[in-house]
Structure formats: structure tokens, C-alpha cells
């Protein structure tokens with residue numbers, strides 16, 4: 086059997102085996118095995134991409150989003166609409182031969198948007214130019230999954246290809262630590278109402294020949310798949326949303342039908358756009374801005390007024406240390422303390438250290454030794 090047949094056979098077996106206490110170890114083992122085979126194929130494919138021309142993308146701006154869609158879904162047209170970049174458009178499949186970066190300026194943030202060749206079924210395993218495309222997608226801060234009104238089913242395929250490429254969308258990274266040890270078998274520590282049991286954990290890790298390890302799992306929602314992901318170790322967690330293009334070509338009733346389908350299937354409202362006619366583009370820009378989770382930070386030089394005109398755009402969760410890095414490469418070394426006026430502190434002008442997490446609209450003074 087070839088690897089692809091192996092994969093299909095294991096997937097079928099998982100699907101056809103009812104999960105219960107008696108089968109949980111067996112299913113865990115199958116899942117671990119499946120992940121290993123897939124990963125061998127996918128990672129080999131991704132590693133073989135030596136940053137060839139057009140695929141070594143330099144990140145720039147305050148965040149990078151990647152447009153993922155089938156060929157001819159309208160990615161290039163959309164990029165042009167959002168950024169004014171001159172991406173090559175045409176009605177043929179695979180007219181976009183390289184990654185085309187554009188810069189969208191929105192609400193003071195500079196957002197890099199990458200148009201990449203269309204993904205197709207089998208991309209994760211290297212079909213089409215899948216491996217190069219996926220190598221780029223894995224660098225994104227946000228993925229916009231672009232479907233079109235006539236092929237809503239492509240969204241399913243895209244989701245699957247992303248999953249098979251080790252990309253987990255709209256999911257926080259599960260809180261799992263696996264520390265290999267020299268002996269003593271598998272020791273499981275669980276914090277919270279964790280459902281996974283020791284036997285399951287042992288079965289899954291055993292499939293990867295991990296016989297001795299301290300495993301710490303926190304949170305009640307951790308699944309077998311999450312443990313397999315943690316074991317494989319190369320998963321990436323990226324936010325994403327769905328936009329459906331070419332709505333100018335269908336009636337209102339058809340549009341509602343597509344919307345309803347997406348809502349039922351993925352539990353989210355897709356953004357219904359027309360890149361060509363410019364319909365709902367602002368809504369899309371808003372969604373991009375929101376999903377990237379920006380915070381605006383106003384810098385106040387020591388003893389001076391704050392600059393309320395040009396905020397520094399940071400991502401949610403950024404710390405004073407991140408701000409220092411942005412300001413000057415010596416600032417972290419020279420750092421004494423920072424002062425903050427805003428919601429991230431209990432009282433205005435509070436002193437904080439490098440690890441302090443800033444919030445939207447904070448005013449910050451960094452005081453250095455010099």
C-alpha cells in the first residue's frame with residue numbers, strides 16, 4: 086500500500102470505530118499513527134521548499150495576512166482592491182505565479198497582505214504548488230479563507246488542507262507539556278477536569294516511541310487530537326475567517342442560502358463580498374483589523390506631552406519589552422522602568438516592568454538608564 090492508501094485506511098477505521106472507554110486507547114493509537122504518516126509527508130514537502138524565488142516572503146508592517154483560496158476565486162482582484170498593488174489578474178487558473186505582497190493601511194495600521202497561488206485538494210501533500218503555498222500560509226498572523234459563491238464546497242477542502250498542513254485555525258494552543266525523562270514510564274499530571282486518562286496518553290505517546298515522560302495537561306477541553314498535536318510539536322495556531330467572493334453574480338436569495346450554509350457548517354457568518362464591484366470591502370477590512378487584535382499605544386517621551394497623533398500599533402498581548410524592541414535595539418538593555426496611563430494599570434502613572442502587558446489606548450513612557 087502507498088502512503089496515501091495507508092492514510093485513507095486509518096481515517097476510515099477511526100471514523101468507523103465508536104469512541105468509548107474500551108476503544109479509546111486504540112483510537113488514540115490510530116490518531117497518533119495517522120499524524121505521524123501525514124507529518125512525514127507534509128513536513129518533508131515543506132522542508133524541501135528552499136525559499137525558492139517568490140516564496141521567501143519578507144514580513145513587513147504591523148501584521149501579515151494571507152489570502153487562501155482555490156485558483157480563480159478572485160484573490161488577485163481582492164488584493165488590488167484592498168491595497169492598490171498591481172497583482173496580475175486573469176481568468177486562467179494559476180495566473181498568480183509568485184507571492185504578491187501588498188500593504189493595506191487601515192485605521193493607522195499597516196497590514197501586509199499576501200496573495201499566493203490557489204490551493205487545491207491535496208495541496209498539503211504537495212499537489213499543485215501546495216508545499217510552497219503552505220510554507221507561506223504557516224507564516225501568517227491571520228488567514229482569510231476566500232471562497233466563491235458557486236463553489237462554497239471549496240471552503241471544506243481548504244479547511245482540510247490547512248488542517249493536514251498542521252495549521253489549527255481559531256483555536257487557542259492547548260495547554261499541554263510533554264517532558265521526556267530517562268525512566269519511570271509515563272507520568273500524567275492533570276489540572277482541571279481533564280478527560281484524557283493515563284492509558285490513552287500512554288497509548289498515544291507509545292505510538293511515537295515515547296515511553297518515559299512527564300505529561301502536564303491543563304483544561305477540561307483537551308482532546309486526543311490535541312495531545313497528538315502537542316506530541317508532533319509542529320502545529321501552528323492561527324486565527325482565520327471566511328469571505329465569499331463574487332456575490333455580484335447571484336440573487337439575494339442565493340446569497341442568503343450560501344450564508345446560511347456557512348453559518349450552519351462553521352458557526353460563523355461569512356463576509357459576502359465582491360472584489361470586482363467593491364461590495365462589502367470596508368466590512369472585510371474591519372474584520373481583518375479586528376481579527377489581528379491590534380492595540381494602539383501612545384508614546385509619551387519623558388517630561389514631554391504624549392504624541393496622540395500617531396499611535397504605535399501593537400498586537401494584543403504585547404508587553405513593554407515588545408515596545409522597547411520596536412523603539413530601539415538598546416532599549417531593553419538600558420531599561421529602568423516604564424510609566425503607564427491607561428486601563429492596563431490600577432492608577433495613572435503607575436510604574437511597570439518589561440513583562441507588563443499593555444492595552445489599547447495606553448500612554449507609555451519608557452525610562453532608560455542613559
Ligand SMILES: Nc1nc2c(ncn2[C@@H]2O[C@H](COP(=O)(O)OP(=O)(O)OP(=O)(O)O)[C@@H](O)[C@H]2O)c(=O)[nH]1
Nearest residue numbers: 156157158159160161162175179180181359360361
Ligand atoms: N463577477 C466577479 N468576478 C470576479 C470577482 N472577483 C474576481 N473576479 C474575476 O474572476 C477571475 C479570477 O480572478 P483573479 O483575481 O485572477 O483570481 P485569483 O484567485 O487570483 O486566481 P489565481 O491567480 O489563478 O489563483 C477574473 O476574471 C476576475 O475578474 C467578483 O467579485 N465578481
